[in-house]
Amino acid sequence: MKLLYADYILLMDEDFTVLKSGGVVFEKEIIEVSEDREYLKDKFSEAEVIFAPSNSCVMPGLINAHTHLEFSGNRTTLEYGSFLGWLDSVMEHREELVQACEDSCMELALAKMLKSGITSIGAISSLGRDLAVCAKTPQKVVFFNELIGSSPATADVLFADFSQRLENSQYRASPTLIPAIGIHSTYSAHPIVIQKALGLAKSQNLVVSAHFMESKSERRWIDDGKGEFQAFFKSYFNTETPVSDAKRFLDSFKGVQTVFTHCVHATDEEKQAIQAMGATIAHCPVSNRLLGVGKLDLESLKNLELPFAIATDGLSSNISLSLFDELRVALMMHYDLDLRLLAKDLLKGVTKVPAQALGLNSGEIQKGKDADLIVFTLPEQLHSIESLAYHIILHTQEVETVFINGEKSRWNF
Ligand SMILES: [Zn+2]
Incomplete structure (x- = not known):
């Protein structure tokens, strides 16, 4: 089980909810998502903790x-x-x-x-x-x-x-x-x-x-x-x-x-x-x-x-x-x-x-969805959460980490 913390977690639900400084708990599937780090730390104390760097975003793959x-x-x-x-x-x-x-x-x-x-x-x-x-x-x-x-x-x-x-x-x-x-x-x-x-x-x-x-x-x-x-x-x-x-x-x-x-x-x-x-x-x-x-x-x-x-x-x-x-x-x-x-x-x-x-069980960060997740970092701090979506599009070339069904996936070329 992994517990991944990041500055911005984009759930990609209908309302475009973004959790600030939250965490995602997952194995093959997503187990829990929350903005409350203390709660996650207590409830999932056995999980392997991963801290994404500053200004990092987690999104569904x-x-x-x-x-x-x-x-x-x-x-x-x-x-x-x-x-x-x-x-x-x-x-x-x-x-x-x-x-x-x-x-x-x-x-x-x-x-x-x-x-x-x-x-x-x-x-x-x-x-x-x-x-x-x-x-x-x-x-x-x-x-x-x-x-x-x-x-x-x-x-x-x-x-x-x-x-x-x-x-x-x-x-x-x-x-x-x-x-x-x-x-x-x-x-x-x-x-x-x-x-x-x-x-x-x-x-x-x-x-x-x-x-x-x-x-x-x-x-x-x-x-x-x-x-x-x-x-x-x-x-x-x-x-x-x-x-x-x-x-x-x-x-x-x-x-x-x-x-x-x-x-x-x-x-x-x-x-x-x-x-x-x-x-x-x-x-x-x-x-x-x-x-x-x-x-x-x-x-x-x-x-x-x-x-x-x-x-x-x-x-x-x-x-x-x-x-x-x-x-x-x-x-x-x-x-x-x-x-x-x-x-x-x-x-x-x-x-x-x-x-x-x-027909894929992915595309959203939600309990029960496949843990297909990507981690990438914005070049600097955001001043308004409203600017997150277009800054992601403007600044992201490659991602730092990819999880597919909870497993870290590597590219070799
Ligand atoms: Zn075609």
Whole structure:
């Protein structure tokens, strides 16, 4: 049993409660949290006591709900600035990018995430090449086996490949490797195979992730069969009509626990439908900027009480998998929102919200939650507790200590 004292303990509850000079008692799970040090000292006199340094913060470990580890080899290969320009470059260089990222490349990406305080990951796996490293990493991984395939002619083959990858992940399932299902997008998965995959999600209680309305091009193609996607589908797949419409696509997720990623071009009606099904949106600000798709309207989500997580997407559309880097960008990108309130929502978006979305027993410091905790230090003393959230986002690069299920976790690189 450990008793960890710190200057600021962020519970990450709904009210954004911060305990000043408190302590957390934990083994595998959190046993007690209190501001009363005397009480903790008396009640848990057997515990190993850890004093975090001055100006230190303890938070739940961060959760990166959406990333693509298999594409961690990208640096300057892919083209940015427009969605279709990027997608064309992915089509052209996909094979070399995948080959460029062996286990060591993915292990480095995971270790860097750990060092930046990420204790859980939603990994979108296109090929299953990341299964071995995800099974070995100390972090918890919700492993989304991704289904792709819009052509009825190849649907069966692609579904069989998806089923095999799902089975492989189920074979290696553990408390830290949680098999799940990814549906690539509205335009790239046929409704028949989506239905089959979501049938599995329902019967086996698996979490699902799907990209949804990322770009204007997707919106135009799905709504009218027009726009930049027309030439793309003609040249790569020799088709001229979209396989689904947005309503049909969204409706198929009813009754499934889903994370919809991006949603930059989702309509209010679609956001309402997402809220009504109890789903969550994953917002990836850097990826959205690099791919030139615009800015997610966070205020519309707040008005609908639709929770959003902040995620990095993969290194195929980012320069970093650190959520602190991502939060800094989000803070600047949404310059029209109140800085203080936004900072608190952003911190919830990397803890409490994604924990619920991914079905993890973490994301909050509360009795009974997993003891996934991070410790880091602010550069100097705070003068107002109200400034804590944005100063954490502005100043934190790496964390000093990470506990996963109460065990100290080390990165080696
Ligand atoms: Zn993605």
